[in-house]
Amino acid sequence: xxxxxxxxxxxxxxxxxSMTLQCAQDMNxxxxxxxxxxxxxxxxxxxxxxxxxxxxxxEVPNGYNVSRSTTEDFPLRLLSxxxxxTSVYFCASGEWATEAFFGQGTRLTVV
Amino acid sequence: ILNVEQSPQxxxxxxxxxxNFTCSFPSSNFYALHWYRWETAKxxxxxxxxxxxxxxxxxxxxxxxxNTKEGYSYLYIKGxxxxxxxxxxxxxxxxxxxKLIFGAGTRLAVxx
Numbered sequence: 001x002x003x004x005x006x007x008x009x010x011x012x013x014x015x016x017x018s019m020t021l022q023c024a025q026d027m028n029x030x031x032x033x034x035x036x037x038x039x040x041x042x043x044x045x046x047x048x049x050x051x052x053x054x055x056x057x058x059e060v061p062n063g064y065n066v067s068r069s070t071t072e073d074f075p076l077r078l079l080s081x082x083x084x085x086t087s088v089y090f091c092a093s094g095e096w097a098t099e100a101f102f103g104q105g106t107r108l109t110v111v
Numbered sequence: 112i113l114n115v116e117q118s119p120q121x122x123x124x125x126x127x128x129x130x131n132f133t134c135s136f137p138s139s140n141f142y143a144l145h146w147y148r149w150e151t152a153k154x155x156x157x158x159x160x161x162x163x164x165x166x167x168x169x170x171x172x173x174x175x176x177x178n179t180k181e182g183y184s185y186l187y188i189k190g191x192x193x194x195x196x197x198x199x200x201x202x203x204x205x206x207x208x209x210k211l212i213f214g215a216g217t218r219l220a221v222x223x
Contacts, residue, residue, distance in 0.1 A: 033210070033211065035213070040120075040215065041215055042117075042200060042213045042214055042215040042216045043155070043200065043202075043213040044213070045210065045211070045212060045213075048210050056210075058210065059212070090154065090155070092211075097142070097143050097160065097162060098160060099145065099157030099160050100145070100147075100155075100157065100202075100211055101157075102154035102155050102156075103154065104153075104154055105154060
């Protein structure tokens with residue numbers, strides 16, 4: 001059972017480039033979320049989804065785009081990378097009122 | 112979006128000490144309170160999900176209590192071991208969904 005799989009694990013981008021962080025889960029969870037982790041700030045919610053076709057913004061959505069065409073996949077798109085988006089990104093999935101399961105994280109550096 | 116706060120930010124204890132830390136959250140429209148353990152270079156892993164006022168959960172040497180009326184939860188570690196060194200996060204859903212909002216975490220270091 002793979003759980004939550006994120007790719008890539010590491011990425012370096014130049015300012016202005018775009019890219020997509022992939023997230024897939026095989027637990028048939030309704031809820032999926034993207035977080036970023038910055039020093040001293042814990043996990044901040046970027047976007048989340050409560051099911052296929054339904055997404056909404058979290059605490060820090062600017063500069064990111066998401067879509068949820070299937071239950072399994074929830075990609076995060078950086079439209080035009082900025083140095084402020086240098087961070088570690090985590091994808092998570094879960095069911096209502098139960099624990100969230102996290103992917104292994106993607107370490108992104110924007111130069 | 113609700114505000115989840117944790118204290119202290121960091122904690123250094125000696126092996127064998129017992130310790131505790133606090134998570135506070137808005138008491139109105141409460142749905143659940145999650146605790147996660149996050150080791151360096153790994154992903155957060157769930158310890159507890161608590162939903163009822165007065166709830167108390169235990170996993171080995173780690174336990175947690177919940178007071179939804181006053182908006183706080185305590186996490187206790189009895190007889191800390193070096194392998195307990197990690198960041199402990201709490202989170203609460205905002206808006207009734209699994210839109211988990213996390214506190215900044217308490218970083219625990221247990222020294223041999």
